[in-house]
Amino acid sequence: MTARALPGAPAAEALLARARERLAALPGGAHLHVIRLGDDPASVSYVRLKDRKAREVGLRSTVHALPDATPEADLLALIARLNADPAASGILVQLPLPAHVNASRVLRAIDPDKDVDGFHPVNVGGLWSGETRLPPCTPAGVLALLDHYAVPVAGKRAVIVGRSNIVGKPLAAMLLARDATVTVAHSRTPDLSAVTRAADILFAAVGRAHLITPAHVRSGATVIDVGVNRHAVADEPPRLVGDVHPDVRSVAGALTPVPGGVGPMTVAQLLMNTVTAAHHHAHP
Known part of the structure; x- marks a missing residue:
């Protein structure tokens, strides 16, 4: 058996097409504001990608690139100005933040109706009660991918391996809302492979390269690899790999690449969250 590949690009383009369609129904359009502190190469690259994709979809996009030493009070003041600006549809603060900034306080300062990352406690609580409009992007994207491939x-x-606030926990809530039977495992789960082999759909979201091996996967299961790790092998440049070992292809029925x-x-x-937020502002 060789697993069917589930590439993200076709599913993402389908989701972006829906975003463009919804955006066309907004006379005032939508405006995404991304705030970045410092020049961490990964953050710079990721923010550049978000900005470019936003413009490709037809969104207005503004990147606020602030010095690493920006005081937390100045960052909070910028967020307050954007909260009060009716033309600002969505606000995103790129993580991680410098050590002198309290990330939790910053995320709580964003208007929940403009929190397009879906990290505000109001949106997290709404996720568990089925009332949020702005779900966390990675778990919601994972479900959109499964829908695209009719899984x-x-x-x-x-079974979700990983209990982070960004992926594992919200993904559990979203799967429960879709009538799945959900188990959340993690690094301290005894006999992890016995737990993961029970899964029809296995989600790896730990951030540990090649943690999931063929021994962890039931034959024919769908495996969604959320992990992105820089993996170095002797005499080779570092490369990006997932939490799932490539050999899982010989056991799984379907597998996402990394x-x-x-x-x-x-x-x-x-x-899509930015367009959703703009619709809410236009039709509260």
Whole structure:
């Protein structure tokens, strides 16, 4: 058996097409504001990608590139100005933030109706009660990918390896809302492979290169690799790999690649969230 590949690009383009369609119904358009502190290469690259994709979809996009030493009070003041600006549809603060900035306080300062990352406690609480309009981008993108490839979720056994606030926990809530039976495992789960082999759909979101091996996967299962890790081998330049070992292809029924799997879905969902926020501002 060789697993069917589930690349993110076609699914992301379908999601972006829906975003463009919804954007066309907004006379005032939508405006995304991305705030970045410092010049961390990964953050710079990711913000550049978000800005470019936003413009391709037809969104207005503004990047606020602030010095690494920007005081937290100045960052909060900028967020307050954007909260009060009716033309600002969505606000995103690129993580991680410098050590002198309290990330939790910053995320709580964003208007929940403009929190296109879906990290504000109001949106997190709404996720568990089924009331949020702005879900976290990676979990929502993962479900959009499954829908695109017609992978059923209802009634399936889903195992998530990873309990982060960004992926694991919100993904569990979203899968429960879709009538999956959900288990959340993590680095301290005893006999992890026994838990993961029960999954019809296995989600790897730990951030540990090649943690999931063929021994962790039931034959024919769908495996969604959310992990992105820089992996170095002797005498070779570092490369991006997932949490899932390539040999899993011989066991799984379907598998997302890394890179090029979940990554494009995260950005596409961010832009969809921005359009959703703009619709809410136009039709509260």
